[in-house]
Amino acid sequence: MRPLYRFLALLALFCPAAHAQTKLEATDLATHPFSADFPSGGQIRMHIRSGEIRILGSEDDKITVELSGKNAADAKDLKVRLERSGDQANLRVSGGPRNDLTITIHAPKNSGLFVRIPAGDVEVQGFTANKDVEVHAGELRLAVGDATDYSHVDASVLAGEVDGDPFGESKGGLFRGFKKEGAGKYRLHAHVGAGQLTLK
Numbered sequence: 001m002r003p004l005y006r007f008l009a010l011l012a013l014f015c016p017a018a019h020a021q022t023k024l025e026a027t028d029l030a031t032h033p034f035s036a037d038f039p040s041g042g043q044i045r046m047h048i049r050s051g052e053i054r055i056l057g058s059e060d061d062k063i064t065v066e067l068s069g070k071n072a073a074d075a076k077d078l079k080v081r082l083e084r085s086g087d088q089a090n091l092r093v094s095g096g097p098r099n100d101l102t103i104t105i106h107a108p109k110n111s112g113l114f115v116r117i118p119a120g121d122v123e124v125q126g127f128t129a130n131k132d133v134e135v136h137a138g139e140l141r142l143a144v145g146d147a148t149d150y151s152h153v154d155a156s157v158l159a160g161e162v163d164g165d166p167f168g169e170s171k172g173g174l175f176r177g178f179k180k181e182g183a184g185k186y187r188l189h190a191h192v193g194a195g196q197l198t199l200k
Helices: 003-018
Strands: 022-026 034-037 043-048 051-058 062-068 079-085 088-094 102-108 112-125 131-142 150-164 169-181 186-199
Touching: 022 034, 034 079, 043 051, 043 102, 062 088, 088 102
Parallel strands: 043 088, 043 112, 051 102, 051 112, 112 131, 131 186, 150 186
Antiparallel strands: 022 079, 034 062, 062 102, 079 088, 150 169
8 A cells, every 4th residue: 555545544443433523411519410521721612501600620630510509409400411532621501490500510710711701699719721701690710810910811700800919900880991911821701791790
């Protein structure tokens, strides 16, 4: 077999594996917490239903979703869907009771995050990578770590208050926010439509 044909044959053999995707779905998390392997240093896109949400960095190379609160046992129709391709993942959490339910997500601490949540009480902490987090209405508390770790920061609210103590900023009212440039390697975008944004 000529070298070129041998190369093309090997490429055809390995390309499907390189692009293989994993899709997982789960319900009834109260009795069967969701857990899936995910490599450290990957990128995760999260679209999470409204509510009390905790997104926490972990030492483990896994993405886990757990429920707690008075209505955790009644959240059988809450659905978790994870699509993974290599070091890229899309996580969606939908359904379930509206009140008295806390959704806690753990992911590798150096994962890059893209998070969108319609409304709620949201906390993100323990991550040391790029962060892009938006909540349309409610409260977002985002742990940023060392302010010098960032090359670009923009934080804003359409109506409410933004407190950015690590960056020496605090503003309230309509269309409030701030931007910073630095010598770090990470990027931070945080936005709340109406409510409170706290960078800590």
